[in-house]
Amino acid sequence: MTKAVHKFGGSSLSSASRYQAVANIILSQCSAGDSIVVSAAGKTTNTLVKLWQSHVQGDAQAVNDIVLQLQAQQSQLISELLQGEAARELLATLDDELRTVTSASQQAQLHEATLLAHGEVWSARLLAAYLNTLGVQARNWDARTLFTLHQGQLLEQKNQQACLSAIDGEHIHVVTGFIAADSEGQTVTLGRNGSDYSATLLASYIRADAVSIWTDTQGVFSTDPRKVASAIKYPKVCRGQANLLARLGNPVLHAKTLSPLKNTAIKLVVRSSYDPEASPTEVVKEGYSKAKRFITTLENCDLVRVEQLQAGEVRELSQLIQHSIHHFSQGAEVFLLVPAAFTHQVVHQLQGRANLVGSNLNGCAVVAPSNEVTSLYQQARQLLETQEVVVRASHIAQEYALFLTDQLIDADLLAVLHDRLITKGQELAVIIAGLGNVGEVFVAQCQEQIAHLQQSFDIKVVGLLRSNQMLFAASGITLSNWQSQWQNEAVSYTKADLLARIGELDYEHKVVIDITASESFSQLYPDFVSADCHLISANKYAGTAPNDWYQQLRSKLQERNLYWRYNTSVGAGLPINFALADLQNSGDKIVEVEGVFSGTLSWLCSRYDGSETFSELVLQAQQLGYTEPDPREDLSGRDMQRKLLILARDLGLTLDLDDIELSPLMPDSLAAGSWQDFLANRTELDTFYTAQVAAAAAQGKVVRYTGILQQSGATLTAKVGIAFVEPGSALANLTPGDNIFVIRSQWYQNNPLVIQGPGAGKEVTAAGIHSDLYWLIQQLK
């Protein structure tokens, strides 16, 4: 049986609704025998630290106020999650504990670690009780009964025995993070953010298979995603870099998190409790992922030079102040970066061997592959200079460059640094679905196109998919001979196989290019987005799916900073979506889009001159491959209806397909029945069409099949069908097969903007998809 440990940090337990979300994750993802390690709710530990500081300062009033604050916060959580006896019991225990805190403070008997431990104890107790009310057999553990340290060292055997006998296979075990006991039974803590470490320790003792660190971001990013919206989520990060980030004070993982995993195969992932479906970051062993670029900030540190630093002394100092301390050597000198609040303690401990060389410093560190560090160091220095940041001290090591300044690296400055230093030299994985007419041309053009785009991005086609087989190579498919690779290596696949392969890709960016005409493939878009893929579609189904589904997809894309381009779904390579977006973005108001958006119907109506019957023309078009296999698909007008809906949604209208009036280019009697029936009765089509031609001629006009979207005040007209147009108009004089879009706007009123040209064809459609890819890369740069 597999065993998992899930750790939920304070950010995942910051309110009753967050506890509920956590419980839902546990209900859906955990089974008996799994362990849940919890931190203190929200910022409770910070509040407890303040309480301790007030106590040390002898400020009884502040101690009281903070106790009341804690009581209010915890009681609210309990009351919102539990009822009846369960609630009463926890509220009474909370009261007792807080009364004990107050009296211990009054009697000068408060113990720091014991005080700080309350946060985790409250969380574990409440979560276990809440899970019980949901019918989960949950057990609550105080980690002081599981983890013992003697003089700062873990008593491995004792701890393992304690954990193995506690964590049975019948319950879900809710365990306090952050705390342990010393050999006298006194509380000790594992350092701020230490619950990550508790989780991996527990996992190593009980020989779990996996640890999930659930937090409020979807994984480990190139920089703090809460400060820089364009931060890149990395699917994989190697342990060494994760550890280095932690040692530089980055909060996403605690510095000791990785040590219990050494020499184990325990899988570690970081994922979001706010978005459990989003693909996580896996922290993998060295060599299992490429080194990535990161930028992390430091705030309010002191730089301390130390003489004769002994081995293990930094660890002891970190233990003393409950914070990780970054240290580095320059020549014979060793420096420590100490959180300013603890410098006094550290200097005191070092007994005359420490000199303060810089105080209240801020800064940033660029972590990168070792061959990039020197050049990034130089670029960063120049960049900081142009941003008028005075560097007080800097350090370059094999895997990172560190800059210390007096100025704060705020979110704006961090965004600039990230943009210039981190988002260069990125990789984009391309997955192409649909290798029909257009798909094959697209792949054939890819080699040259990619070489052209390569200057800014390292682009690799990693997947080629047909409806039932796929060729996947994470390191890239050689496009010059993909056909023979396909012959030898393509395999049949399921949706789960495809998503698993995409999930394993270790690229900064991924894009799925859908050149299929498959509705079921389009239904996978939400899964692709959950796996952090951008989308490019020639396929019209997702763009015309029911509005709720469509809007959910759009918001999911937005939440993840992902792009969706679908220029070729309307008018093939014609830049209609670009034009509409550009006009709207520049402040114009579009009042009407009218046109012929079907190459087939354009060809039929423009070619008809009465010398052949309409049905003969339809059969000719079928033979020339201009129509769908059953030409009634075209004659039904559905395809144009879909395209009009895509344009309407681009204009911000929340329409559904059925909101667009549709009248087909054939009598209803022919729409039903088999193709044979159609052939047998095709004269009905001819009668239908000649009647339309005669009616048009009576008005001095000609027949065309058009779509129109018109906004006039509060009235919206959206319809697709037969229209009688002036013989001299642009719509009437269309080259057979071409599409035309006539756009009327505030700026283009009497003389409309006309976009006209081939609206189908494999070369132009493939070129349009390349244009979407180019656009995507411009956005990512």
Ligand SMILES: Nc1ncnc2c1ncn2[C@@H]1O[C@H](COP(=O)(O)OP(=O)(O)O)[C@@H](O)[C@H]1O
């Ligand atoms: N490179 C990064 N990737 C992800 N998160 C980061 C990064 N750098 C900083 N962070 C911050 O780390 C926070 C998560 O750590 P923390 O607040 O300790 O979470 P928890 O309470 O779940 O333990 C995120 O909210 C984010 O702001």
Ligand SMILES: N[C@@H](CC(=O)OP(=O)(O)O)C(=O)O
């Ligand atoms: N509650 C402790 C331990 C911890 O790990 O918290 P979090 O998981 O929220 O970072 C702290 O705030 O330091």
